[in-house]
Amino acid sequence: MGNICIIPARGGSKRIPRKNIKEFLGKPIITYSIKAALDSGLFDEVMVSTDDLEIADIAKKFGANVPFMRSTKNSDDFATTFDVIEEVIKVYKSQGKVFENICCIYSCAPFVNAKTLNLAHEKLINEKFDSVFPIIAYSFPIQRALSEFEGKIEMIYKENLNSRSQDLEERFHDAGQFYWCNTIEVLKRKKILTRNSGGIIISELEAQDIDSETDWKLAELKYKLFK
Numbered sequence: 001m002g003n004i005c006i007i008p009a010r011g012g013s014k015r016i017p018r019k020n021i022k023e024f025l026g027k028p029i030i031t032y033s034i035k036a037a038l039d040s041g042l043f044d045e046v047m048v049s050t051d052d053l054e055i056a057d058i059a060k061k062f063g064a065n066v067p068f069m070r071s072t073k074n075s076d077d078f079a080t081t082f083d084v085i086e087e088v089i090k091v092y093k094s095q096g097k098v099f100e101n102i103c104c105i106y107s108c109a110p111f112v113n114a115k116t117l118n119l120a121h122e123k124l125i126n127e128k129f130d131s132v133f134p135i136i137a138y139s140f141p142i143q144r145a146l147s148e149f150e151g152k153i154e155m156i157y158k159e160n161l162n163s164r165s166q167d168l169e170e171r172f173h174d175a176g177q178f179y180w181c182n183t184i185e186v187l188k189r190k191k192i193l194t195r196n197s198g199g200i201i202i203s204e205l206e207a208q209d210i211d212s213e214t215d216w217k218l219a220e221l222k223y224k225l226f227k
Contacts, residue, residue: 009107011052032110040114051075135199
């Protein structure tokens with residue numbers, strides 16, 4: 001088979017209780033990820049991996065499949081994205097279903113859209129990457145980062161003390177939205193970021209980390225501006 005979309009959404013979120021189904025501008029936030037996956041037309045299967053019956057019900061209501069519940073082992077605070085992906089692929093394989101490519105979309109990523117999913121998928125296939133995901137440029141050069149200890153400020157990379165910001169090479173961070181992966185390569189290496197990973201550059205307006213109530217409000221404001 002072709003592509004599977006896996007949306008991880010466990011019930012035990014700590015910093016924002018019931019985060020994965022909390023209303024974001026009037027709809028459970030997970031539904032934005034489900035809609036983007038369905039709208040992309042890329043997937044033979046769009047499934048939600050969860051240990052929570054309420055999340056499962058909402059996911060199914062908005063068009064995703066929940067063919068099985070996530071294991072207890074991969075529902076705690078220490079389970080990684082790779083752990084979830086690996087479990088899902090193994091269960092499907094035991095049912096005789098094998099997928100060439102995986103796209104893991106986070107459940108709290110309302111800025112994900114079909115266009116970016118398609119661009120990343122094209123890059124994965126055409127350039128034969130192990131994985132591809134959206135990245136964002138740091139707004140200030142990290143080469144001029146500072147550390148603070150006992151009230152004293154020190155430059156981490158002292159060789160850049162007199163460097164101009166515009167002369168330093170641009171650096172990026174993971175947007176925390178989704179990962180396209182070649183199933184065979186990623187499972188073989190047991191990690192998503194390999195030496196053969198590619199990135200799709202997006203702007204700061206197209207993403208927002210959501211780890212606190214303040215982040216949530218910022219994301220809603222940014223979403224209204226972006227959309």
